[in-house]
Amino acid sequence: MTTARTETDVAHVAAAIGDPSRAKALLALAGGTALPASALAAEAGVSNSTMSSHLARLREAKLVTVELDGRHRYYRLATTDVSRALEQLARIARPLPPRSLSADTRARALLRARLCYDHLAGRLGVAVMDALQARGILLAETTEPTDLSERTGTAESPERPPTSDAATNTVYLLTSQGRQELGSFGVDLDRLPRRRASVRYCIDWSEQRPHLAGALGTALAARMFALNWLRRGKYRRVLHLTDIGREGLESTFGVPVAQAL
Template identity: 70%
Template sequence: MDARTEPETRTETDVAAVAAAIGDPSRAKVLLALAGGGALPASALAAEAGVSNSTISAHLARLREARLLTVEHDGRHRYYRLATPDVARALEQLALIARPLPVRSLNADTRAKALLRARLCYDHLAGRLGVALMDALLAGDLLRAERTDPSRVSYLLTPSGRRELDALGVDLAGLPRRRSAVRYCVDWGEHRHHLAGALGGAVTARLFALDWLRNGRYRRVVRLTDAGRDGLTRSFGVAPERLR
C-alpha cells in the first residue's frame, strides 16, 4: 500500500493540549458555567469568568480550538455551549481530584452548598439528590448493576424499570441512538455514582416537565419542589430524609 494512503494509526491522545485549554482559571469558569448543558452569550460568560468582553473573546477562541465549545448563531447573536456531554463528564471527573476553592463570601458559601445538594451535570441530575435517585433506582430494581471485574461496573435498565419509567412519562423511545443509554458519573461531591447518559437526561427532563425540579438561583443549581419530594418518594421510594 502507498504510504500516502495508509490510515493514520492513533495510539495516544493529546491530553496536555486539552488540559492547557482548561487550565486557565477564567476558561475553567466558562466551562463550568456551561456544564449544565445550556448555551450562553459571550457577555454572560465574561461576567461568569470575571473578565472584560474583549478578553473573553480570546478565551472562547482557545476553547473552540481545543474542541471544548461550539458556537450557535441566532441572527447577529452568538451563543456558546459545551461541544459534547463528554466535556461536562470530564469536568465532573476533574473535580474529584481538584482542591476546593476557598470560600470568601456568604454568597459563595451558599452557592457551593447548593451545588453539592442538587445540580445539573450537562443534562442529568447530580449532587446528593442525583445520588439518592440512583440509589433508589437500584434498590427498586429499576436499574441493575453488573460487575464484570472488581474494578468495573455497568448498569442496565430492567424490564420493571422500563415499565415504571414509561408509566411516569419518561420518553424511552426517543433516547438518541448516538449516545449511550445508561451511563454513570462519579459525583465529585458524594464520590458515588449518579445516573448519566441518555436515560439520565430523559429522566431529568421529565422531572422538570412534572415540575418536580426547577432551576435554582445559581447556574447549574436545581431545586426540588414539594411535588417533587412527594413524587420521588412515591414513585421511586427515595427516603424523605435524603430529599432535604
Template identity: 50%
Template structure:
C-alpha cells in the same frame, strides 16, 4: 509445355480508418496522472499539555464550568460568570472553539456556546478531585458549593446527593439492576473516582421501564445510538448516579414537570415542593437533607 501457373496476387491491405473528426482520440498528454491516496497522518499520544493549558486559565475554567450542565449560554452570560469583559471573553471563547472544547450557533444577534460533548464535563469533574479547593470568601460562595453537592446536573443528567439517592432508590425498588451503586476504589478495574463507569452493567428491569413510561418518559423517542443506561461515579459523593439516555430523559422530565428547577448559578438545580411529593409518590424517594 505445360502453362506456368498464374501468380497469386498479394492481398491488398487497407489503411486503418482515420478517427472521426467529431470524436478525436485524446492525446496521451490529456490523461490526468493517477491520483495516489495520501496516507492518513499518524496520531500519537493525547496532547494532555495543550488541554491542560486551555483549562489552566481561571476565566476559561469558569466559563467551561458554567457550560457543564449541557445548556447553551451567550458570550455575555459567560463573561459575567468569568468576571471579565466581553472582548476578553470573546478571545477566550475563540481559543476554546479552535481546540474543539465548545461549539457555537448563532440566533439573531446572539451567539450561543455549548460544550462539544459530555467528555469535556467529565474532564472537569475529574480535575475537581485533585484540584485544591478555592477559599470561600463570601456567604454566596458557601451557598453555591453546598447547592452543587446537594443537587446539580452532570452535563444532562442529575448528580450530587439527590442524583445518588435517585439511583439508590431505583435499585432498592428493583427498577434498576446490575450492581448496588457503590464505588469501591480498592476493587475497581476501570472505574475512576469521577466520570463514566465501565466495571458494571446496569439495566432497567421491566418494572423500571414501566415506571419511566408512567412518569411520561417517551422511551421510543430516545436516541438509538446512545446507551440507554450508563452510570457515572459522582465526584462529590463517590457513589454511582444514573447517566445514559435514560438518565438524561428522566432529568429532562423532572424539569418539565417542575419537580426540579434550575438555580441562579450554572449546574445547580433545586428540588421543588411538588418534586418532593412527586418523587415520594412515584418511587418512594425521600430526598436527603
C-alpha cells in the same frame, strides 16, 4: 497508508482548560445551557474582550461550540464528553474555599442538587440512583476486572460500549420491571436517541458515588422538569426541588428526600 493514532495531545486540551477564567466559563456551561460571552465574562470576573479571547482558545481546542441567533452568539460545551471530563477533573481537584457568603451559599446549593450537563447530580442525583436500584429499576452488576465498567441495554439483553470508569468494575442494567415503571412515569424508552448509551453513569465529584447519566438520565431529568418537580435555581447549574417534586420522588421512586438533602 493510514498512520495509526497511538497518542493524543492531552497537554493541548489541559492547557486550554487550565486557565482559571476558562475553567469558570466551562463550568458555567456544564449546566447544558448555551450562554453569551457577556454572561461567561461575568461568571469569570473578566472583561468581555478578555472572555472573547478565552472562548476563541476553547473553540480552537474543540471544547466549546458557538450558535448564531441573528447578531447574537451563544456558546455551549462541544460534547457531553467535555462535561464528563470536567466532572472527572473535579473529583481529583482540591476544593476552593468560598470567599463570600454568596459563594458559600452557591457551593452548598451545588452539593445538594445540580445539573451535570443534562442529568441530575449532587446528593439528589445520587439518592435517585440509589432509589432506582432499591426498587429494582436498575440492576447493579459487578464485572470481572478485565471487563468494561459501563454497559447499556437491559438486564435481559445488555450491550457493552466503551468504558468511562474502568476502576469501579460495576455496570447498571435496566430491568424489565424498570422499563414498565419508567414507561408509566412518562419516559418513552423507545424514543431515546440511539447515538447515546441509554444507561450510563458518572461518579459524582462531590459524593464520590454514581449518579445516572446517558440518554436515560437525560430523559428522567427532562420528565421531572416537565412535571415541575425540578426548577433551575438562582445560580447556574443549581437545581431547586419543588414541594411537588419532594412528594413525587418519595411516592414514585422511594427517594428519601429529607435524608438526602
